[in-house]
Amino acid sequence: MKDKKFKLLDIATADMSFEAFGKDLNELFENCALALEEIMTDTRRVEPKKTKEIKLTANNLESLLFDFISELLFYKDTEGLVFSKFSVKISEKKEGYELTAKVKGDIWNREKHEVRTEVKAATYNQMQITKNKQWRAQMVLDV
Numbered sequence: 001m002k003d004k005k006f007k008l009l010d011i012a013t014a015d016m017s018f019e020a021f022g023k024d025l026n027e028l029f030e031n032c033a034l035a036l037e038e039i040m041t042d043t044r045r046v047e048p049k050k051t052k053e054i055k056l057t058a059n060n061l062e063s064l065l066f067d068f069i070s071e072l073l074f075y076k077d078t079e080g081l082v083f084s085k086f087s088v089k090i091s092e093k094k095e096g097y098e099l100t101a102k103v104k105g106d107i108w109n110r111e112k113h114e115v116r117t118e119v120k121a122a123t124y125n126q127m128q129i130t131k132n133k134q135w136r137a138q139m140v141l142d143v
Contacts, residue, residue: 004021005021005034006018006035008035009138015140015141016117016119016140017138017140018039018138018141019136019138020032020137020138020139021136022134023134025090026088026089026090027088027135028129028137029086029088029099029101029137030086032065033068033083033086033103034086036072036141037083037105038116039116040076040116040117040118041113041115041116042113043082043084045112045113045114046106046113047105047106048085048105050081050105050106051103051104052075052105053100053102054099054100054102054103055098055100055101056068056099057096057098058097059096059097062127064090064096064097065122065129065137065139066123066127068101069122069139069141073120080108081105081106081108082105082108082113084105084106085103085104085105086102086103087102087103117143118143120141120142121141122141122142123139126138126139127139127140
């Protein structure tokens with residue numbers, strides 16, 4: 001059986017939520033980004049033509065995830081970009097965490113990219129990041 005990357009959850013009525021998984025924090029954040037983009041469109045149809053580099057710091061993992069997802073939504077809202085490929089590196093620093101990422105995608109095209117759900121913003125509502133055998137994140141998105 002192929003490892004599960006994420007699943008959609010039914011925990012918020014007017015919002016969309018997901019649970020993502022990863023063997024480490026890097027993969028977890030990559031799968032959170034994939035979940036976000038899959039909620040909006042079919043990422044298999046998004047060609048990795050344009051690359052954006054993201055660098056963020058935060059005091060804790062929840063804030064780092066919130067900021068990362070918000071950054072992806074910022075590119076969608078300002079440049080019309082949707083993404084399909086994610087390479088994330090997270091390192092622990094003295095006062096929190098640092099994320100560097102390369103994300104690849106293309107400009108949204110209604111004729112090419114399936115319209116699923118318009119995501120407006122990330123939220124902290126019911127956000128969780130935990131580690132047992134693997135890393136797990138739960139997040140609610142405002143739609």
